Amino acid sequence: MSYPKFKKSVAQAKADLYRETLARHPKTVRVKKEATAVRNLERIFAAALKVANEKGFAAMTLRDLSTAAGLSMGALYAYFSGKEELLAMLQEQHRSVTRRILEESLVQVQNPLERLRTAVRTHLYLSEAMQPWFFFAYMEARHLSADERKKSMESELTTEKLLADLMTDAVAAGALAPRDCRMAACLTKAMLQDWYLKRWKHAGRRITVDQYADAVLAAIENYRDPGEG
């Protein structure tokens, strides 16, 4: 799937995702009309990502958020019980989207090397389409409660394990040179993360997501373990 197509499919899925979040938090979102609740949650989340990605979540005041979202302080509290819960909601939404899209992208692909390539490209496409979410999740992970932070670290390790497993399969199929797949997956993850963490740099160089994906895949596919060069 090309990136423009991918982006549209993600946009389409957004409404569903907001309804899911509402269903997951029936006690904190006190607004009953679904259409209203979805519309305002969208505005609140978008505003929170915008402000927090500029100055950090801790430095973002609820007055900032109120202004950016176009809702009063009082109204905000109809959607979350406090700043900490807002943070947890954002992180949870991000994790579930990532998990689902990555899984869906692989169901149709059989060839081991193609499965690896699909996972890498899909991850980059997704982090391109939802860059503010990925940036936020990465930078604010350490401000989470112990419980939420654990989930965040598990999510990181799960993604990396997926890459390592796909690589192991490709090696077994003879499509890739043998290697320490855990280390190779670890280096891959670092390159994937750089795409959304240093967007200003890549944008300034007019690098497209497809060019970056090609480069990362070239690095992975040519990789040899130390001493095996």
Added chain:
Amino acid sequence: MSYPKFKKSVAQAKADLYRETLARHPKTVRVKKEATAVRNLERIFAAALKVANEKGFAAMTLRDLSTAAGLSMGALYAYFSGKEELLAMLQEQHRSVTRRILEESLVQVQNPLERLRTAVRTHLYLSEAMQPWFFFAYMEARHLSADERKKSMESELTTEKLLADLMTDAVAAGALAPRDCRMAACLTKAMLQDWYLKRWKHAGRRITVDQYADAVLAAIENYRDPGEG
């Protein structure tokens, strides 16, 4: 130079670095006795990195810092004029150390491929020996004033440019396969950063800095541009 040796040489250089910082900020550090000033600056910086790397600089209160450093609120203000200046001092110290150590490491090395290998290994050694500084500089860059943020971005690009130039030389010498050196350097930087950003992960796996350096160098040296595989 082995990592244990490197670590000692960095530790030795620390006293100099604190004296330099004092010389750079004669107006804000009002403490005149150098020995006292150096000792307390060390404690303040160490405490600030410790607390800020746990909860974030914005969330760190000066009361936290006061407790962690073992100095009263009033005493802290003899060393900086406010939180913002403390942040700038930490970033500046980090940048000057990095620049100096990287430059020094290369003066004795002639062979192009060895120069590239030295730069990569030294960067990893340095970020290992001063992990809290590197982590802090990365995570708090966006909280800087416009002016300081610009310096931070320039520093990032300078390091990357150095890697790209070293790679260009190695390619010209026939020691590396031809490639888009800017892109290859960009991917390299991402892998270098992961070492200090995700330390919990590497430590849990008992990966040493030398093992990681070997893996990164293997990735760089085997790299081929897309379509050239």
Added chain:
DNA sequence: GTCTATACACAGATAGAC
């Protein structure tokens, strides 16, 4: 040089009108 005590501003959160 370092301390304690305090001024002042602003944060998160809520009450109650509409």
Added chain:
DNA sequence: GTCTATCTGTGTATAGAC
């Protein structure tokens, strides 16, 4: 459902004693 007005805690920064 959303607003305005307000409560209360806590943050940065300083004054003045030692």
